[in-house]
Amino acid sequence: MTATSVRGIDHIGVTVPDLETATLFLTRAFGAEVLYDALRRQDGPNGGPDVEQRLGVPAGTQQLAIRMLALPGGGPGIELFEFQGPRREPPALPCDFGWQHVALYADDLDAAVRDCVAAGATLLAGAQPLPGPEAGEHNRFAYLRTPWGSTLQLLTYPDPQPWQRAAPGGSDTGTWPTDPARPGPS
Numbered sequence: 449m450t451a452t453s454v455r456g457i458d459h460i461g462v463t464v465p466d467l468e469t470a471t472l473f474l475t476r477a478f479g480a481e482v483l484y485d486a487l488r489r490q491d492g493p494n495g496g497p498d499v500e501q502r503l504g505v506p507a508g509t510q511q512l513a514i515r516m517l518a519l520p521g522g523g524p525g526i527e528l529f530e531f532q533g534p535r536r537e538p539p540a541l542p543c544d545f546g547w548q549h550v551a552l553y554a555d556d557l558d559a560a561v562r563d564c565v566a567a568g569a570t571l572l573a574g575a576q577p578l579p580g581p582e583a584g585e586h587n588r589f590a591y592l593r594t595p596w597g598s599t600l601q602l603l604t605y606p607d608p609q610p611w612q613r614a615a616p617g618g619s620d621t622g623t624w625p626t627d628p629a630r631p632g633p634s
Contacts, residue, residue: 459516459525460550464596467513467530473595474528476567478552478560479520486514486527493532509533523552539597549591549599557604561590564602568595578603581611 464470467489474480487494495510503509512530519526542548554560557575565571569592578587584607592600 457524461527463529477564480517483516489513551601
């Protein structure tokens with residue numbers, strides 16, 4: 449097996465029905481910051497055979513606007529796309545093939561859920577304990593639907609997880625984000 453030069457997630461692309469509404473949700477719910485508009489509405493639309501081939505979309509599809517946002521804390525960017533065209537499917541549900549949800553780490557899960565709901569998300573069920581290899585006394589998660597219908601998971605795992613102890617090296621600290629108050633490797 450060869451090593452790759454991939455180091456992590458740079459950004460997540462999300463197609464939304466309205467760029468401004470989605471931007472408002474992400475800034476209110478997560479404190480996301482608008483970095484730049486890759487395609488301003490007044491400069492679009494962007495379409496044609498090149499776009500159709502590059503993105504693998506049906507003929508007649510046009511990009512109306514594209515915006516890049518940054519999450520606080522150096523997480524991956526969120527790139528919002530607004531399209532018009534002959535095909536518009538509803539967002540994937542967790543039972544559908546393909547990328548089906550985005551999971552964001554929160555230091556304070558309850559506050560993050562409250563912020564998302566206040567910004568327009570729908571909580572699907574109250575926060576639950578993380579199960580099995582992710583379990584820990586304070587490790588929890590919750591699923592929500594964004595205003596445009598995509599599935600969002602919020603999670604926190606400040607306690608060591610069983611999978612980390614079973615991993616090569618047997619460390620009780622992982623490389624994933626954890627509570628900043630949690631001590632690092634000694």
